[in-house]
Amino acid sequence: MAAILSVSGSPSPTSRTSRLLRHLDDRLRAQGHDVTPFDVRNLPAQALLGADFKHPAIVAATELFERADGVVIGTPVYKAAYSGLLKSLLDLLPQYALTGKTVLPLATGGSTAHVLAIDYALRPVLSSMGASHIVPGWFTLDKDIAPDDHSTPIVAPATAEALAQVTDLFSVALGGKTGVLRRTA
Numbered sequence: 001m002a003a004i005l006s007v008s009g010s011p012s013p014t015s016r017t018s019r020l021l022r023h024l025d026d027r028l029r030a031q032g033h034d035v036t037p038f039d040v041r042n043l044p045a046q047a048l049l050g051a052d053f054k055h056p057a058i059v060a061a062t063e064l065f066e067r068a069d070g071v072v073i074g075t076p077v078y079k080a081a082y083s084g085l086l087k088s089l090l091d092l093l094p095q096y097a098l099t100g101k102t103v104l105p106l107a108t109g110g111s112t113a114h115v116l117a118i119d120y121a122l123r124p125v126l127s128s129m130g131a132s133h134i135v136p137g138w139f140t141l142d143k144d145i146a147p148d149d150h151s152t153p154i155v156a157p158a159t160a161e162a163l164a165q166v167t168d169l170f171s172v173a174l175g176g177k178t179g180v181l182r183r184t185a
């Protein structure tokens, strides 16, 4: 099965985006994938903001991208686009860091006014970095994600099915099989 890097670009210590990704990580693991969770906020700020390409943590992050077959990129919508934190990491990766990789773009936000932020903001950046296949993404309203790890469900039923579908399409694109798609095939 595929090696997947699951990247959250939220700076928040109580991030709904991260909670959503970790929830989907479990689904991907259940389908047999090897998933590495990665929160950009854990990288040293000085390295990110000082464009320290050679910092060991930035080098290690670059290697995680190199080793991945598939990458989940999750970001909160900030000011109608992806987070500055996510961009600060993408800027330090090689220009074609996503070459040959399958990418699942995900966003969370407070308003459906920005439901297209994935397509007009995030997708072009991922494409410019060489992603070979960017599967359909999904925008999730923050109110539909549990406020903490102890609440259930993690994702409201209204959006859970759509998230499962895009996650399963990503899995299939990576050569995986899913229970959901097998049932509907």
Ligand SMILES: Cc1cc2nc3c(=O)[nH]c(=O)nc-3n(C[C@H](O)[C@H](O)[C@H](O)COP(=O)(O)O)c2cc1C
Binding pocket: 010, 011, 012, 014, 015, 016, 017, 018, 075, 076, 077, 078, 079, 080, 081, 108, 109, 110, 111, 112, 113, 114, 141, 142
């Ligand atoms: C600085 C800031 C800017 C935001 N800008 C937007 C925005 O333009 N559009 C939107 O839909 N939500 C916006 N939001 C709401 C967040 O995208 C939303 O609450 C998101 O789920 C937060 O994810 P996180 O908990 O992972 O950081 C903004 C939140 C913050 C803190």
